[in-house]
Amino acid sequence: MKILVAIKRVIDANVKVRVKPDNSGVETANVKMSMNPFCEIAVEEAVRLKEKGIASEVVAVSIGNQQCQETLRTALALGADKAILVKTDDQLEPLAVSKVLKKVVEQEGPEMVLLGKQSIDGDNNQTGQMLGALLGWGQGTFASEVEVEDGKTKVTREIDGGLQTIELKLPAVVTTDLRLNEPRFASLPNIMKAKRKPLDEIALADLGVDTANRTETLSVENPPERSEGIKVETVAELVDKLKNEAKVI
């Protein structure tokens, strides 16, 4: 079976983001960009399914500007067979992204779409579920284990109280949680090989999808800061402060 993996280029998880002084957004100029960590887990899972002989082909897709090619090359170096860049300079919202991905799914015909559960910039946690609904497919979100057998996939999900296991008919959408796997590092030979793997470009406009933004970001601000606390010297002092000053115990 063919697996489509959707990936997003985001500000690197180790960068401390800074709100722009004019409150229009966060600083992205000269900031290190990387593949969204949850997307990396999705690529890894797809590649593992291929290594187990379950997947026949892994196609990585990203929507964004020319620099997203780099992120797609990373996916190819991790083991994806082919990449597709839907090119646009616009920042698409999750609803628009899921509409674009639906088009790509219709063209590529995968039996599973793997995505990260959320991107670490917008923290929306929407795209996979929206894609599932638009395609009329089932979904296994926040997956910590994925098994595929007899045209079905069994997905163990991280839920608030523990774990839930569901069985989905294929085709289906699966979104990854942290414990699904530990992504490998791309080896130098694989990075070299990735340069020769196919990377197709499609102009967003050619897909004929309405991707207009539905929301406006009026401002982006720093979160309220906590006032500086104090150091206590002993456990007795701590207990005293909690009882008599903070009055929380």
Add this chain to the structure above:
Amino acid sequence: MTTLVIAEHNNSELQASTYNTIAAAKQLSGETVVLVAGHDCQSVADQASKAEGVDKVLLAQAEFLEHLLAEDVEKAVMAQEGDYSHILAPASTFGKNMMPRIAALLDVQQISDIIAVDSDDTFKRPVYAGNAIATVKSNDSKKVVTVRATAFDALATEGGSASIENVDSGSHTELSNYVGEELTESERPDLGTANVVVSGGRGMGNGENFEMLETLADKLGAAVGASRAAVDAGFVPNDYQVGQTGKIVAPELYIAVGISGAIQHLAGMKDSKVIVAINKDEEAPIFQVADYGLVEDLFKAVPELIDAL
């Protein structure tokens, strides 16, 4: 204008997050209707009808709704005929799982995880793991919104007397079937709603040492949490995780033990009212957000604290 709140419950009890979501709904214009979709869940509808601020309860019961699978909840919500200006659900794994499906079918860009209602179409929500707060205005005709429970104080659970109406429960999609669940059994309060949370980090050293935190938690009537580092190291299960990728908590008292305070962890707990940090490394970033910091070996401090309580 009318707001539809999709209740989170376990077929016998309404979850606390639903009361917080109703509180958010009351900050919008118009009436608040609560949809209880589930199986054999009349008692949940009864509880919802007593909740302060609820004008009407819709009860959609069907066997296939027992486990509230996203595909089936989607059908149950889409089967509702009322004209709703807003649809709200808690931003728990329940709401996060099913709500975007509804938004997509309504052709609406969902607003996730709001922490404040500015007006009927404008909301505040954290982005970049809470390192920035965005004010977002929705231009869609309907608003589909998930609500961060800890950001809205729940209204009273008793005193209301809303009517309960039985409604269409949609149909089973058979796209997804429930296989099983492994829920963490605990006598302690739920991590997401506890008044006191005791969390351990990598400094705990191993899973056995968490017993010490459990003893402390029991003294305080607290829930036990953990940093991602402690979860990744295999000390405790993932549902203990507090942080950007785990649970967001905002208790009255949060005690961080052996937690360095990575930004992803702070994102999950920095709205707590009082924060205590116990760590032997006085440079640990957790001390920057702590109201009371104790620089001490946790293996000395925690037993002392247990004895002192």
